[in-house]
Amino acid sequence: MASLTIRLHPADNVVVAGADLLPGTRLPGTDVACGTTVPAGHKVAVQPIAAGEPVRKYNQVIGFATAAIAPGEHVHVHNLSMGDEFERDYAFGADARPTDLVPEAERATFQGIRRADGQVATRNYIGVLTSVNCSATAARLIADHFRGAALAAYPNVDGVVALAHGYGCGMGAQGDAIDALRRTIAGYARHPNFAAVLIIGLGCEVNQVDRLVEAEGLELGARVRTLSIQDLGGTTAAVREGIRLIEALLPEADAVVRRPLPASHLTLALECGGSDGYSGITANPALGHAVDLLVRQGGTAILSETPEVYGAEHLLTRRAVSRAVGEKLVERIRWWEDYTSRTGGEMNNNPSPGNKKGGLTTILEKSLGAVAKAGTTALTEVYRYAEPVTAKGLVFMDTPGYDPVAATGQVAGGANVLCFTTGRGSVFGSKPVPCLKLATNTALFRRMPDDMDIDCGPIASGDATIEEVGRRIFQMILDTASGTKSKSELIGVGSDEFIPWQMGAVM
Amino acid sequence: MASLTIRLHPADNVVVAGADLLPGTRLPGTDVACGTTVPAGHKVAVQPIAAGEPVRKYNQVIGFATAAIAPGEHVHVHNLSMGDEFERDYAFGADARPTDLVPEAERATFQGIRRADGQVATRNYIGVLTSVNCSATAARLIADHFRGAALAAYPNVDGVVALAHGYGCGMGAQGDAIDALRRTIAGYARHPNFAAVLIIGLGCEVNQVDRLVEAEGLELGARVRTLSIQDLGGTTAAVREGIRLIEALLPEADAVVRRPLPASHLTLALECGGSDGYSGITANPALGHAVDLLVRQGGTAILSETPEVYGAEHLLTRRAVSRAVGEKLVERIRWWEDYTSRTGGEMNNNPSPGNKKGGLTTILEKSLGAVAKAGTTALTEVYRYAEPVTAKGLVFMDTPGYDPVAATGQVAGGANVLCFTTGRGSVFGSKPVPCLKLATNTALFRRMPDDMDIDCGPIASGDATIEEVGRRIFQMILDTASGTKSKSELIGVGSDEFIPWQMGAVM
Ligand SMILES: [Ca+2]
């Protein structure tokens, strides 16, 4: 039961063509017929729009008509552009609405693990973290010891995972770069999905383990232990000691029980990568609906990827719960302008020629496609990269768009589930946190069945609504948080994808 | 048979205290007695030095006396500083001498593997390379398949090694950063220590495999193959295909024979990390002597770590075979000044308070300690990061000082042996190339016996000369190139240490 058009919101005055539409084609659910050819992915008016009037998609203004537009007319660069005033008006909080919370007694639950400190886990790993690349092999050798049958006696332990990285020396001992690295490692060290962690250093690195522990206020003890290769007498001795420590930790780590816990304990990271023309009209809005459901349950969702919203940050400042929260976002945008101008990057989220060919007209429309995965609730807080996320509701964390770096920051912030929309086919995973991959189109879902968790393609074909798929996503989030393995977990993805943001020069 | 002082060159007018020297201590091999206390690692004059005269260490000028210095007097910041004219004078080629090559018939040999294209290997691995982090897990899963007994039938294959990295997307599609990444991956793809390589991409990454192959002129065929995860239908399918391809490659990869080959086929990478007060007086000069021996055999050595020579690049420009070669080095120094000023790094190799406490007086002396590992022969060429090294003799490759990033560039350039000096205790390894670690002091050698290959401490205790240890290093280079495993190979270090230089902003 395919549909020819996709209506992203009942209040919209345009719909999106789900296939190439010929002149005379009747638009489903309307009296309107196409006046011209409208290519798949492009917009067609379903109401008359006077010159100067806003064009609405996702129930959001994506720009203003530059000429009168008749119902059935193709809406694109020839008759739509973005108004300058709109662009410059942050309108802090203008569109923030109070969240319609589900009463506590009626809240959805999942089978979660409550830790001694009150945090809630969705998985139960032991982590081997590193301060510097120099301890990467020691960490991996320790984790390798616990492959295969070594954990057979500990069925509640999901694994021992080494999260090494390429950084930690050849960098300044002070400043943004080492601060972000420390926050990242400390965020993983505290993550509830780890029953316990070892942090292994070499000894002479810039990113000293002791200073990291002190700066981040980590409490050393059974849950967080540190090792120094140089102090212990080398790699082999450090590996032996690490194995010994983990063997001692396993019985307690195994003694966990999953119990029904309210969905308010979920912190969902939102990612997209390998986008296509369907991202903004299928998977992202469906994920956005799931986010609205989660936020109404008292849960948290983290939108990120600052370069993707650049130029359309107004979309978020209007939804900020306060001017202060909105201004934090604007401050991050200014930071990126400086960062990229210094390092030769380019901040420009304008629709590319390829985007325009696919039907995207304005920067607002493009960013709305990315921001659609954040749903419609108010923006309650803005975080720097890898900062601990403590607010409830929809929050923003400043990260690059690059998937492994973005997800690493979100997990460091405390995300315990991740949803990743993809049109081209991402194969991402993010230990110790389960990652669900949402295909924007059915062809991808069929082509990469071992990597894709959910097919959002039926939205484009008219076989499911955004809300239906959103409810499916929300249910799969609950099931996954309860222990059902995602595709990337079944394959074993997620330990090579820990990539802290390297912000500064390598010296 | 401990000695109280270390004489770095017979022509020097200072020696280095090997222990704290008390007033009245007779300096070995001289008539001179200490006039004052001289702390271990500090310099003491063995000849009268008039005010304004050069102070020589390593047979190099490290500065000029700021007052008359008597034999037996402590030489440090109170009576030694660097002359401004010296600092500013590149004196291109002033100290370059023709190399006293060993006649071909008398040359040292090692048991090497000659490849079909004429390149010479010291190891025989199969490599699994990646264009982007998104294919890291696929690469690792392929390599994991060949662990343990899987290669038992192929005794001449050293292993299947996955060299994944954290980069390749979220970056500009043009410019220095992607050029350096492409050079790095292509350099590994061509490396003689790989019998064959697979390059695995995701499909939608910025660092497109096809463009990498084209830009770097890689020839696809049995030796270099490429895979795309998205084209193949996902991770599992790509892993299956990668395993199938490698299984088909193994019989031919195993059909190699080591034969005696002249040492001129060796390209030795020079590294230091975790330096201490002994680095510049034991391991580095001993390695420098080994480099002189190798260069006289017609071989090649690669000095790197530009930030370590910064401010004393004159040491190298004076040894350049031509003004053009010297100017290439100066151009790289200027590039670093711009890079660090843009990215908030600091180029300053001046002796730190800790260095001064340890006895280092001037920037020249400090850099001489680092450059000492490059011996005394002429500088024949200067390369950018990861460029193919084709010149013979001593060359310079521009890299950061950070060990894994520096070594990755050198191996990409074609290094087939690596020597790494360390005072604090590095545990580095660099598959597919063997890495020898040279301890600057005996205490370290004893404390980390599973990581250290050579003890250079006997130079400080007077139990061996720089030349004796240098000859031992040279012999161990030949043995290692012939197949004897280094300590890091025995432990299994080297696949997590492939870290291409990430130069630009992460977007
Ligand atoms: Ca994206």
Ligand SMILES: [Ca+2]
């Ligand atoms: Ca992304």
Ligand SMILES: [Ca+2]
């Ligand atoms: Ca890695």
Ligand SMILES: [Ca+2]
């Ligand atoms: Ca160094």
Ligand SMILES: [Ca+2]
């Ligand atoms: Ca180094």
